[in-house]
Structure formats: structure tokens, C-alpha cells
Amino acid sequence: xxxxxxxxxxxxxxxxxxxxxxxxxxxxxxxxxxxxxxxxxxxxxxxxxxxxxxxxxxxxxxxxxxxxxxxxxxxxxxxxxxxxxxxxxxxxxxxxxxxxxxxxxxxxxxxxxxxxxxxxxxxxxxxxxxxxxxxxxxxxxxxxxxxxxxxxxxxxxxxxxxxxxxxxxxxxxxxxxxxxxxxxxxxxxxxxxxxxxxxxxxxxxxxxxxxxxxxxxxxxxxxxxxxxxxxxxxxxxxxxxxxxxxxxxxxxxxxxxxxxxxxxxxxxxxxxxxxxxxxxxxxxxxxxxxxxxxxxxxxxxxxxxxxxxxxxxxxxxxxxxxxxxxxxxxxxxxxxxxxxxxxxxxxxxxxxxxxxxxxxxxxxxxxxxxxxxxxxxxxxxxxxxxxxxxxxxxxxxxxxxxxx
Numbered sequence: 001x002x003x004x005x006x007x008x009x010x011x012x013x014x015x016x017x018x019x020x021x022x023x024x025x026x027x028x029x030x031x032x033x034x035x036x037x038x039x040x041x042x043x044x045x046x047x048x049x050x051x052x053x054x055x056x057x058x059x060x061x062x063x064x065x066x067x068x069x070x071x072x073x074x075x076x077x078x079x080x081x082x083x084x085x086x087x088x089x090x091x092x093x094x095x096x097x098x099x100x101x102x103x104x105x106x107x108x109x110x111x112x113x114x115x116x117x118x119x120x121x122x123x124x125x126x127x128x129x130x131x132x133x134x135x136x137x138x139x140x141x142x143x144x145x146x147x148x149x150x151x152x153x154x155x156x157x158x159x160x161x162x163x164x165x166x167x168x169x170x171x172x173x174x175x176x177x178x179x180x181x182x183x184x185x186x187x188x189x190x191x192x193x194x195x196x197x198x199x200x201x202x203x204x205x206x207x208x209x210x211x212x213x214x215x216x217x218x219x220x221x222x223x224x225x226x227x228x229x230x231x232x233x234x235x236x237x238x239x240x241x242x243x244x245x246x247x248x249x250x251x252x253x254x255x256x257x258x259x260x261x262x263x264x265x266x267x268x269x270x271x272x273x274x275x276x277x278x279x280x281x282x283x284x285x286x287x288x289x290x291x292x293x294x295x296x297x298x299x300x301x302x303x304x305x306x307x308x309x310x311x312x313x314x315x316x317x318x319x320x321x322x323x324x325x326x327x328x329x330x331x332x333x334x335x336x337x338x339x340x341x342x343x344x345x346x347x348x349x350x351x352x353x354x355x356x357x358x359x360x361x362x363x364x365x366x367x368x369x370x371x372x373x374x375x376x377x378x379x380x381x382x383x384x385x386x387x388x389x390x391x392x393x394x395x396x397x398x399x400x401x402x403x404x
Contacts, residue, residue: 005222013044015390016227022398024186035194040174042348049168051388058114059366072389074127079391084176090169097268105273105361108159135164197238205377225380230349234302248355249304251297253347254289259339273359276326290325
């Protein structure tokens with residue numbers, strides 16, 4: 001009888017959960033760890049769900065970031081449908097508007113050139129039809145002045161474009177993946193368990209590995225996959241792996257709103273520098289954010305800094321400030337607030353290789369090309385980079401383990 005491999009996956013967000021499902025379905029026994037009481041309690045549930053094709057990264061005109069994240073964005077829908085065994089729903093119904101702020105670190109002319117190059121890249125990709133909608137024609141159109149004035153205040157915006165990117169409701173996806181985890185017999189879910197490190201008797205990490213938690217040691221495991229956002233560098237350091245590039249943690253909150261009646265407000269992103277966005281999933285469910293309002297903590301150490309969670313008065317102030325700031329740029333956002341019947345202020349940790357302020361053209365946060373999978377022996381460390389590419393990276397990790 002062939003002994004089944006035992007795999008430990010650290011972190012039960014979208015990256016860890018997708019990895020656990022793929023690996024278990026490939027025949028391994030999986031232990032999935034998370035410090036929270038249940039999966040998908042952080043940023044994997046509470047974010048805008050943009051399935052990136054690269055339009056946000058005009059600050060990297062080399063297209064390196066776009067080339068890095070494009071395959072994962074195009075593969076998101078088929079991979080999630082494979083994971084949940086059902087059709088993906090909760091997709092925004094119209095293309096995004098990209099609005100260039102007057103204080104953007106990218107000029108309107110530079111954005112136009114970048115978008116045209118990116119459109120050519122998308123159209124030439126063999127998986128373009130697999131996106132949330134078919135983007136093999138990659139429609140990208142600059143808004144006429146009258147169209148721009150209809151959606152944005154010209155005092156703040158120099159131009160705008162319709163681009164083919166769309167978003168998904170992360171709460172919809174989270175609920176289906178949690179159900180898939182519960183239904184998978186090959187996965188043992190260990191929640192309320194904080195991972196403190198990983199140990200190996202082999203410096204090359206080619207032997208079996210032990211996971212150290214706040215309740216003791218587990219193992220041995222044939223492979224360990226570190227899929228954490230919060231504290232991933234710290235766990236890597238326990239096996240001698242150090243991050244050579246600069247990184248930063250950010251704890252961000254945004255608004256998740258349900259209105260009492262349908263509201264006709266476009267899905268739009270204001271960039272790059274001053275940054276905010278609206279996601280209209282179905283006319284009644286919205287994501288609304290303005291940066292840096294809602295940014296509670298920033299850190300560059302191995303461990304994230306403490307988070308000063310806001311009290312009820314501070315939460316109301318953040319909600320009001322988001323609407324005030326974004327409403328200056330996109331006046332129709334006030335209709336969402338006017339008809340809101342539920343407003344939730346939620347979020348979580350975001351990890352990025354890069355640092356600086358979005359208003360600084362030299363900030364390395366304008367890039368996302370240094371992301372992906374790092375492997376040493378039997379140990380994998382995965383920098384997801386963006387929510388949209390997590391299932392694609394998870395499939396690659398699972399394939400690597402399965403080949404052995």
C-alpha cells in the first residue's frame with residue numbers, strides 16, 4: 001500500500017485554501033493552518049476582488065508587472081470554477097472606468113500609451129477568452145470630454161478610459177471555497193492555531209519538516225507551503241530563508257455596502273497616486289475605498305505592527321471620510337451612501353514586495369513583478385502579490401508537489 005504524502009499549508013486565505021484543495025484532490029493528506037477561528041476572515045474575504053489584467057500598473061511602463069499578473073488573471077475563472085465545482089458568479093456587470101487624477105504620478109499621455117500596449121498584449125494571449133468575460137478583443141476606449149464630465153469632476157480628473165477589467169465579489173468566492181474545504185475529506189483544518197515556525201534536521205530542507213505552533217509541534221510533513229500574508233517572512237526566517245527585497249505590511253479597511261434599491265453607479269478606479277475605487281457587483285452590493293483613508297498600520301519588519309482597531313466613533317469618521325474624498329472625484333458615489341441599508345468597514349493585512357507612498361513616482365509599490373513561488377527543498381514560500389493570481393499560483397504549487 002502506497003503511503004499518502006502529508007502536506008502542511010500555512011494560511012487559510014485564498015492562496016492557502018486553493019493550494020490545500022488542489023493538493024488534497026491530487027491524493028495527499030493536507031493539514032491547513034490558520035490563526036483565525038475560521039478560514040477567509042482577512043483580506044481574502046474583504047477586498048475589491050479586481051481580477052487584474054494589468055491596467056492599474058501604468059506606473060510600470062515596462063509591462064513587467066502586467067506580464068507577471070496577466071496569466072493568473074486570465075486563469076482565475078476556470079480555476080475557481082474547478083475548485084468550487086460550480087459556475088463563478090458575483091462578477092461586476094460592466095467594464096471598469098480608469099480615471100486619471102490630476103495629481104497622478106502617471107501622465108494622461110503615458111497612461112494612454114501604456115493601455116494601448118497592454119491591450120495588444122491581452123489580445124495576443126491564448127487564454128484571453130478564459131477571463132471573467134471574453135477579452136480577446138480587449139476593448140479599451142478613451143472617454144470623450146462629455147462622457148468624462150458625466151462621471152467625474154474635471155477639477156480632479158484629467159481623463160478616463162473604459163478598460164476590460166472586471167471584479168468578483170470576494171465574499172461570494174470565500175463562502176464557496178469554505179464550503180469546498182469542509183467537503184474535502186483529504187483536508188484537516190486547524191483553525192485558532194498560530195504557526196510560529198518550521199523546523200528541519202536537514203539544512204537543505206530536503207528532508208521531512210515539522211511545523212511549530214502555539215500548541216506544540218506537528219509533523220513530520222513531506223512538504224510545507226507557506227501561503228501566509230501576515231507574518232510570512234517571519235516563518236521563512238525560521239528555516240533560514242530571508243527576503244532580499246524590501247517589503248511592507250499594510251492593514252487596510254474599506255467599505256462593503258448594500259443599498260435598499262438598485263443604484264446606477266459605475267465600477268471605477270481613480271489612480272495613480274491619489275487612489276480610490278468603486279465596485280458595483282449587481283446594482284445593490286458595492287465596494288468603496290479611498291487611500292490612505294482606512295490605512296490603519298504600516299510596517300517593514302518581519303512581523304506586522306500592532307493594529308489600532310477603530311472604536312465606533314472612529315469607524316464612523318473613516319466611513320464619512322471615504323465618501324467625502326471619493327465623492328469629490330466621483331459625485332455619484334453619494335447615491336450609494338444615500339440609499340445604503342448596510343455599511344460594513346472591513347479589511348485585513350496586505351503584504352507587498354515594495355515600499356513607499358503611492359503618491360511618490362519612485363515608490364516600488366507601483367510594481368508587482370517580484371512575486372510568485374520560492375522553493376527550497378521541500379519548503380515553498382508563496383508571495384501571492386494579488387488576490388487575482390492566487391488560484392493560478394496554487395495550481396502551480398500543487399503540480400510541483402504532485403510531480404514528486
